[in-house]
Amino acid sequence: MSDSRIDFLVQPGGALVGRLRVPGDKSISHRSVMLGALAEGRTAAEGLLEGEDVLRTVNAFRAMGVRVDGPRAGHVEIEGVGLHGLKAPAAPLDMGNSGTAMRLMAGILAGQAFDSELVGDPSLSKRPMKRVAEPLNRMGAEIRTEEGGRPPLRISGGRALSAIRYALPVPSAQVKSALLLAGLYAKGETAVTEPAPTRDHTERMLRGFGYAVEVSGSTVRLSGGGRLKACRIDVPADISSAAFFLVGASIAPGADIVLEHVGMNPTRVGVLTILGLMGADIGIENARESGGEPVADLRVRASRLRGIRIPPEQVPLAIDEFPALLVAAACAEGETVLSGAEELRVKESDRIAATAAGLRALGIDARETPDGMIVRGGGAFRSGTVESLGDHRIAMAFAMAGLRSQGPITIRDCKNVDTSFPGFVELARRAGLGITIRGGR
CATH class of the missing domain: 3.65.10.10 (Enolpyruvate transferase domain)
Incomplete structure (x- = not known):
């Protein structure tokens, strides 16, 4: 890929369906x-x-x-x-x-x-x-x-x-x-x-x-x-990469996907626990062990999510998945409170600031705190532009917001998605997300 910046353009609506396997952990x-x-x-x-x-x-x-x-x-x-x-x-x-x-x-x-x-x-x-x-x-x-x-x-x-x-x-x-x-x-x-x-x-x-x-x-x-x-x-499929599809299928009416061979290491499944507390419909199938690591297939169907206070003991077990989880929170009924996550401020971007700014750009009430965020959900995203700040997880998380958006969403500076998820756009499009790549200015 060239050094020129690329953006994502996501069309509103759609639903994720089918079977897919995300890249290795x-x-x-x-x-x-x-x-x-x-x-x-x-x-x-x-x-x-x-x-x-x-x-x-x-x-x-x-x-x-x-x-x-x-x-x-x-x-x-x-x-x-x-x-x-x-x-x-x-x-x-x-x-x-x-x-x-x-x-x-x-x-x-x-x-x-x-x-x-x-x-x-x-x-x-x-x-x-x-x-x-x-x-x-x-x-x-x-x-x-x-x-x-x-x-x-x-x-x-x-x-x-x-x-x-x-x-x-x-x-x-x-x-x-x-x-x-x-x-x-x-x-x-x-x-x-x-x-x-x-x-x-x-x-x-x-x-x-x-x-x-x-x-x-x-x-x-x-x-x-x-x-x-x-x-x-x-190497099992990366649960951090699967998280975007877990969230996308949970928030989009009519969604029904199976994510294959996902790593289920107990120190990494906080995203499943948190989504479960929010009311997500995630079934664990074909649980087994592969190369010393537990793996399973995950079936995810659309559900009505509710806002929660995220348990502090789950925060370290889902630290990389919070951009996606906070997009889910924006679609949940009521208020979601994240605290004890100051580590997010020193990732590829300040993910607290970047996620809050992205949510606000799409019309969501998202308030930063020093160690987390308070998100008031329950509505749809409006059309808007999100600055990913070159952070691959911010870019992919907000791509899933298109499934519940009233209009197109532009996500800027998405080149670094290839650092963790080569082929993300192609796989997401095949599953039902209306996403395209365009060159940046």
């Missing part, structure tokens, strides 16, 4: 490549997300001497070099738009013998990295950031790492994962304690690669000095 795809590269032997993965974020991770390991065949049609094979087999890259490693890649790579690179630098696009360059650099430096790493703890990250090699016992100040699977990955290189036992549960893909996948990980209550522990052994991975 981005979190699991990143980790498959990372651990496959650090393992001994040849790792094969199916269902890998071929979005720009994951391809940045693939290219970073190629730049450090790892042979990666693919991905092609979701299949990739990685010739692992072991924990100490990476080579110094010739240039800074560009993580593009991916905060996950940058934070997890910081943990891996902290334990290497060579110097390295992690850079990103303008959006990623504004995101806070002190939260990961500070605990890694406490382990003995040397990571320097720009003013305010922003990227790029300059990581000095050859530092001896020591294990750490660290209590996360806020729930963050990315920081937890970075510390666990650094712990692979540290002397002693690294222990990370969470204030609330976050996605546990790193812990599950480390075990899948034969590495001992202990989980006791809210604390995860591992000892350094082990080995990762190559394995086969089947």
Whole structure:
């Protein structure tokens, strides 16, 4: 795709119908490549997300001497070099738009013998990295950031790492994962304690690669000095990508879709719990396990949603899905209150501000709070223009608003949708959404 900006134009009405499978889980795809590269032997993965974020991770390991065949049609094979087999890259490693890649790579690179630098696009360059650099430096790493703890990250090699016992100040699977990955290189036992549960893909996948990980209550522990052994991975469909269709089918009269092979990791299903509390009609079918992760098919039919006060314990389990959930809230009868979600302000955009502004642009009463939002729903969206601010999840969430709109909706600056959901427009159109792409000004 060219560097020129693209917009989405969504026509009003329609309903989502049929069976579809969204792309592979981005979190699991990143980790498959990372651990496959650090393992001994040849790792094969199916269902890998071929979005720009994951391809940045693939290219970073190629730049450090790892042979990666693919991905092609979701299949990739990685010739692992072991924990100490990476080579110094010739240039800074560009993580593009991916905060996950940058934070997890910081943990891996902290334990290497060579110097390295992690850079990103303008959006990623504004995101806070002190939260990961500070605990890694406490382990003995040397990571320097720009003013305010922003990227790029300059990581000095050859530092001896020591294990750490660290209590996360806020729930963050990315920081937890970075510390666990650094712990692979540290002397002693690294222990990370969470204030609330976050996605546990790193812990599950480390075990899948034969590495001992202990989980006791809210604390995860591992000892350094082990080995990762190559394995086969089947990446489930990404529930964060499925969330847009879960919401779209819930709000559009006549909708009836089945989302296939969706990852049902218990640390990721907050979106299902919250939609269920709002009255959504979501059936779980064909529940099974695939590659160590629970998966199922989800049947979603239109329903009358009601506003709720979102339970605080569900917020970390649905943190990436709130742009879509708040579009659902705009269609629900009554008031929806979100609190305890200040993490949304430091994503690809300030998602609280961006979502509230988008809802207001479409005629919805949406009031920001410091850590969330109050949305008064019950009506239809009016025609209008939404600024996505280059945030893929804002763009896709508001695309679904067209299903309940009185007129066309324009969503600006949607190029970054390809970072997590290549083919979104084509799949949404096939399911029944009247969406087209047009070049920006």
